[in-house]
Amino acid sequence: MTRPVKKTPEQWKKEILDAAQQLFISKGYEETSISDIMEMVGGAKGMFYRCFQSKEEMMYVLGKQMFLENNPFEIVKGRTDLNALQKVKELLFINQSDAKRNQINLQAIPILKDSHILAAAVTANKQVLTPLWFELLEEGKKDGSIQTEYAKELSELLPLINFWLMPSVYPATLEEMYHKYFFIMEVLSKMGLPLLDKETKALAQKFLSDIAEKGGKTQ
Numbered sequence: 001m002t003r004p005v006k007k008t009p010e011q012w013k014k015e016i017l018d019a020a021q022q023l024f025i026s027k028g029y030e031e032t033s034i035s036d037i038m039e040m041v042g043g044a045k046g047m048f049y050r051c052f053q054s055k056e057e058m059m060y061v062l063g064k065q066m067f068l069e070n071n072p073f074e075i076v077k078g079r080t081d082l083n084a085l086q087k088v089k090e091l092l093f094i095n096q097s098d099a100k101r102n103q104i105n106l107q108a109i110p111i112l113k114d115s116h117i118l119a120a121a122v123t124a125n126k127q128v129l130t131p132l133w134f135e136l137l138e139e140g141k142k143d144g145s146i147q148t149e150y151a152k153e154l155s156e157l158l159p160l161i162n163f164w165l166m167p168s169v170y171p172a173t174l175e176e177m178y179h180k181y182f183f184i185m186e187v188l189s190k191m192g193l194p195l196l197d198k199e200t201k202a203l204a205q206k207f208l209s210d211i212a213e214k215g216g217k218t219q
Contacts, residue, residue, distance in 0.1 A: 067101065
């Protein structure tokens, strides 16, 4: 009788993330238990904790993985029909159009109350997004579509904006979040990155409405 092939830790990790994604989308994060996930992959709970410290950490890793699998910066990078400013607006549209990842991200809003998860997310955004933003902003300076002397500063600021808008991090009502959004759009415009138009405003309204519904205002 052939003995079953033993899975590597990386195989277990991948299968757990795949199962979690399916269950979070179909049942929801809060309604899905670690037991549910391990039942789907055919493993014991102990294997989960060999791969992840907690369900919250796994959710954070899943969101990061889904971004890298459909990285909007890479998608727009080779577009020769767009200048850099147009690429920025296009990547914002692509990012907001990723329905599965947005559903996962919305469910992850409450876990940002965990200071360890928040710190890990901020660090990951700094490591992954800041270089991508800087490259695109420098491209905009070269093609003339983005006129700023603050490419480095903007590349560090942009990855932090979503955290500032999250009501689980900075409690706010929907009206307050709108006010914050228009504030940051004005700041970015003054710094040479004019993003506010009809399309980006519509995307922002949906994004803010969704996170307000999920996160609400907490004190």
